[in-house]
Amino acid sequence: MPRPRSDFPAYRHHRPSGQAVVTIAGDDHYLGKFGSPASRKEYDRLIMEWTAAGRPHHGHTVNDLTVVELCLAYLKFAKGYYTSSGRTTGEIHPLKAIIKTLREHYGETLAKDFGPLALKALRQRMIELGGSRGTINKQVSRIRRIFRWGVSEQLLPTETYQALATVDGLRFGRSKARETLPIRPVEDDIVEATLPKLPPVVADMVLLQRLTGCRPDEVCKVRPCDVDTSGPVWAYRPHSHKTKHRGRERVIFIGPKGQDVLRPYLLRDKNTFCFCPAEGERKRRAKNYELRRTRLSQGNRPGTNRKDDPQWAAGDHYTSESYRRAIHRACELAFGMSDELRKIPKDLPDDEKSRRRDLAKLWRAEHTWHPNQLRHSTATEIRKRFGLEAAQVTLGHAAADVTQVYAERDLEKAADVMRIVG
Secondary structure, eight states: OOOOOOSSOOOEEETTTTEEEEEETTEEEEEEETTOHHHHHHHHHHHHHHHHTTOOSSOOOTTTOBHHHHHHHHHHHHHHHSEETTEEOTTHHHHHHHHHHHHHHHTTSBGGGOOHHHHHHHHHHHHHTTOBHHHHHHHHHHHHHHHHHHHHTTSSOHHHHHHHTTSOOOOTTSSSSBOOOOOOOOOHHHHHHHGGGSOHHHHHHHHHHHHHOOOHHHHHTOOGGGEEOSSSSEEEOOSSOTTGGGTOOOOEEEOHHHHHHHGGGGSSOTTSOSSOHHHHHHHHHHHHHHTOOSOTTSSOOTTSSOOSSOSOOOOSSOOHHHHHHHHHHHHHHHTTOOHHHHSOOTTSOHHHHHHHHHHHHHHHHHHOOOHHHHHHHHHHHHHHHHOHHHHHHHHTOSSHHHHHHHSOOOHHHHHHHHHHHO
């Protein structure tokens, strides 16, 4: 009967020297006299460090690790670290983008030789490609994070990260990087004009988010089991949220108006999502069936013109991205985006398609809004009526300076002061 295979590198006897030896990631480590307590202790220490490093199959030294190898090792770590409810978070996508840029320009460079000038060169390249100042600063921060992780894993000398840390972020008005407009609250009359063009499920999501000030991801993942309806004000505790990994609890209170919106969606299995795209799709098809003019004996019978294996199928809950897309499509219908810009034929010449895409981008920038603006609207209203601390608690921020970003300052108060003082 064969001996069971161990998950750890073997503790072996090196007969020529009489020492114990273990081979980890292709490198031999001599541990001292074979069978001695000291050699066993050294073996345990090396195995612990190898396990903590993620059990790499190939060893690297400070002198031979390239930038691309460092990025691949970090990406493997990040896919396990940036997770929520068993799924990778949105941090992975921008991380992959900056790793691609690093690989294209400095992939074969030794990681220990990647210094401040190389980082500034990459930053300048992002400026030339039209990146905004805020996005570029975040991507530079991710590069530093990769090298900091390399130092923590003893793959790089400490000096490498310390040198990169000397590169300051781009400052407003002191670089050629594109500036973006701050996110503003969306006016309630614009939201009201959009609601009739939204699917009924998404329209209720918009109303609930506007009334509670929750994040888009939080309104997408409401489940009956997460909502405490025992009191006059309901308490919704999301099973996953943005600051869960910091050990913070998130409680979203729902008043009478929000309760009226949410109540019909609680009459389902307690572990299913309240706002279900599949349910919205069924309602849409039912409405189309009611408006059907063709007799049942003629044309397609209901349900017969469906693909057996469609490329896309409605899921069990909305994501922040699908929620945003639904709102943008409703804005296009509500505010009169022309079919020429909304549906660009594939057979057009490339220059004409490019021209129409640019015009469509400009139109959407002026006429569409996104879910985060609802959060800003609620924060601004609460701050104006109840003060900054109330807005901070409602939005779930640990510090008031974060709430300042969401809640527009009430300049009317300053004007009233100056009417008296000035």
